[in-house]
Amino acid sequence: MSASFHDYQGSVTGGEVRDPRKDKVMNTEDRIDSGLDSLKEDEYMAIIEEIDRFKISNQPDMSGYEPEPWKKQVNEDGDTFLHLAIIHEEKYLAGEAIRNSYQDVSYLNQINNLHQTALHLAVITEQQEISQLLLQTGCDPELRDFHGDTPLHIACKQGSLRGVGVIVQYGAKHLPTLLKTVNYDGHTCLHLAAIHGFLAIVERLIQLGADINAQEPCNGRTALHMAVDLQNAELMSLLLKRGADVNRVTYQGYSPCQLTWGRSNLLIQKQLVEVTQKNLQYLPESEEEDGSDSECEYLDEEIYDDCKIGGWRLN
Missing domain, CATH: 1.25.40.20 (Ankyrin repeat-containing domain)
Structure with missing residues (x-):
């Protein structure tokens, strides 16, 4: 799959995905510490090495599947390695973790202490290419966080027309359910877009069949x-x-x-x-x-x- 990714400094690389590990080594705290008790440096590097060693086929055999050790790593906030990579906008590492979890829905849909999946975090941080990759590899867009919001609710609340577009395009089979789902305040996606005055999203949701x-x-x-x-x-x-x-x-x-x-x-x-x-x-x-x-x-x-x-x- 060819896609454009942003590196950790925000610059865009074209068809080639830039591996930040080949650049000058950054200060570990600047790269992975967000105040969420991120993984220690030795654990972080061990996970990267394990991802590099792990190879998957186009049609993986999931029978007798045992999760790789790096998938079991969770910090005190319930964030997995994938969650942390998305939070810190480490797009290369997030992409590798997603590709190496193809159809491993248990890992892709794992929630943290705030009931956020990797897709929730990708939408919150406006990383549409990661959202697309997650949806293409089996992430469920119907899961709700501790507010009862699906990723589509969040995109509507933030006024992210691109975020809405990615979910609509790559999560199309879930759309009828997503448009009807209410959060814990009783709001549909259309309600949230209306409350926040995002007219383009309101019109798009109505076109898609929102009540x-x-x-x-x-x-x-x-x-x-x-x-x-x-x-x-x-x-x-x-x-x-x-x-x-x-x-x-x-x-x-x-x-x-x-x-x-x-x-x-x-x-x-x-x-x-x-x-x-x-x-x-x-x-x-x-x-x-x-x-x-x-x-x-x-x-x-x-x-x-x-x-x-x-x-x-x-x-």
């Missing part, structure tokens, strides 16, 4: 309700153009139009009033004031007229 009227399980807001809450006129216009249901109500019975009252952007209100059915344009009438006043008078006269202090009734 534009999906409701949060906690209060029933749709992306259109969120656009009103955020007072984002551009997002609202995009959602209306793409067919969002203006008459969909929250679990408390409020339409997007009803949520515009009391807010500053009158343009949003005007647009929604024009397309919302009449009974959902205005807020419900409040309880009759006279009734509430009489109830208060009743409470004052009837409930609190028997108070006593020292056996004497209060006037």
Whole structure:
């Protein structure tokens, strides 16, 4: 597989993958210590040597498979060698570890203490070529971290159109499930893109089949309700153009139009009033004031007229 990789200093090498070990030896702390209790230098070098010795065929025999010792190395944060290589953006080492773990889904999908897989970390660090390689070798994009986020959730939250594109292209068979999956806050990928105002991602997700009227399980807001809450006129216009249901109500019975009252952007209100059915344009009438006043008078006269202090009734 021919691909362009960035070296550890950020420069790009073309078809050839640059081996950083052939360069001038760097300070070990600068290269592998991120404050996550990374592997010690002797362990690190031993793993590199073992990767070099390990050879795989195009169709590996996984029967009776015993993981190589370097795959068993885990630090106190639960990070494997692959996790650490991605965290430190050591693309050459990450690529070698992935290629030498072809179809070893147990290792590729191993999670750290934050329930992050290697794919989560590759998306977080914007290393799309590593994300692609992981997906091509069997990494599962449906696994969720401690927030309940899949890698696609993270890409949408970060506004990474390229990150979304890699997952969509190389994890296509998982896409229907990914678009429906909610994180532990009840948000779909579309919700997150809408909340953060990433219009290009919102439009792309809708094109891919995301439910534009999906409701949060906690209060029933749709992306259109969120656009009103955020007072984002551009997002609202995009959602209306793409067919969002203006008459969909929250679990408390409020339409997007009803949520515009009391807010500053009158343009949003005007647009929604024009397309919302009449009974959902205005807020419900409040309880009759006279009734509430009489109830208060009743409470004052009837409930609190028997108070006593020292056996004497209060006037």
